[in-house]
Amino acid sequence: xxxxxxxxxxxxxxxxxxxxxxxxxxxxxxxxxxxxxxxxxxxxxxxxxxxxxxxxxxxxxxxxxxxxxxxxxxxxxxxxxxxxxxxxxxxxxxxxxxxxxxxxxxxxxxxxxxxxxxxxxxxxxxxxxxxxxxxxxxxxxxxxxxxxxxxxxxxxxxxxxxxxxxxxxxxxxxxxxxxxxxxxxxxxxxxxxxxxxxxxxxx
Numbered sequence: 001x002x003x004x005x006x007x008x009x010x011x012x013x014x015x016x017x018x019x020x021x022x023x024x025x026x027x028x029x030x031x032x033x034x035x036x037x038x039x040x041x042x043x044x045x046x047x048x049x050x051x052x053x054x055x056x057x058x059x060x061x062x063x064x065x066x067x068x069x070x071x072x073x074x075x076x077x078x079x080x081x082x083x084x085x086x087x088x089x090x091x092x093x094x095x096x097x098x099x100x101x102x103x104x105x106x107x108x109x110x111x112x113x114x115x116x117x118x119x120x121x122x123x124x125x126x127x128x129x130x131x132x133x134x135x136x137x138x139x140x141x142x143x144x145x146x147x148x149x150x151x152x153x154x155x156x157x158x159x160x161x162x163x164x165x166x167x168x169x170x171x172x173x174x175x176x177x178x179x180x181x182x183x184x185x186x187x188x189x190x191x192x193x194x195x196x197x198x199x200x201x202x203x
Contacts, residue, residue: 004192005183009159012202016161017132018048018056019153021117021139021146023100026061026093027170032083034170035140038097041168044195045138046099048166051199054106057126058096059117061145063089074114116148124156134159136198138166143174150182154189163195 023045027035049056064070067082078085086094095101096109110123117123127135135158137149146167153160162182169175182190193201 004164004194004197005187006193006197007161007191007201009191012134012136012161012198015131016055016134016136016202017127017130018052018136018138019117019123019149020045020049020056020058020100021137021149022059022061022141023097023139024060024093025095025097026063026084026089027140028097029093031089031093032081035168036170038140038168041140041166042097042099044163044166047195047199048136048138048163049100049103049107051202053103056103056107057123058100058104058107058109059123059139059145059149060094060096060109060111061115062086062094062111062113064113114148115145116152117145118149118152118156127158132158134161136161136163136202138163140167141169141171141175142167143169143171143178147178150186150190154186159191160189161191161193161198163198164192165195 027033028038064078064085066085066087067078070078135153137160139146150160164179183192
């Protein structure tokens with residue numbers, strides 16, 4: 001993959017964790033939020049999880065129970081996306097893709113109701129309790145929930161490593177734009193790598 005900056009801050013050690021964002025049936029199956037190439041990226045994400053399942057935290061985006069829930073713009077959001085509320089979908093849509101769910105435990109699952117996993121304090125507390133100061137961030141979507149995870153991690157002072165071949169989006173255009181953003185505007189705080197390079201350095 002071109003233009004990757006590499007692990008310029010050095011090797012990855014025991015203080016590193018993998019934060020895998022929203023790799024759920026909700027996006028993998030034929031819903032209104034279908035992410036067509038999630039299944040293509042899935043084997044790459046599986047390789048990273050399998051390397052250190054005990055250091056992996058999965059997030060799940062839990063949609064509103066029904067239309068009319070939410071505050072402010074989220075209320076309008078769920079009016080627009082009523083087809084994605086829990087009352088409109090089978091419960092299985094909220095679950096992790098089965099090939100990733102098999103790693104739980106030892107992997108951990110944390111649920112969220114907004115894009116960023118940092119709005120609720122549980123994730124930061126969990127990671128700090130484990131002595132984590134470095135995060136590998138993968139998952140979906142590059143330009144929505146992954147973006148929220150990356151920016152929040154930067155703000156909290158984590159070293160952030162993004163394996164760019166382990167991300168996916170329903171929009172090629174904004175996926176590519178976000179990779180440019182990570183590489184260039186956040187180049188001092190976000191290290192972009194390939195999964196092969198990542199796994200070679202995270203032993």
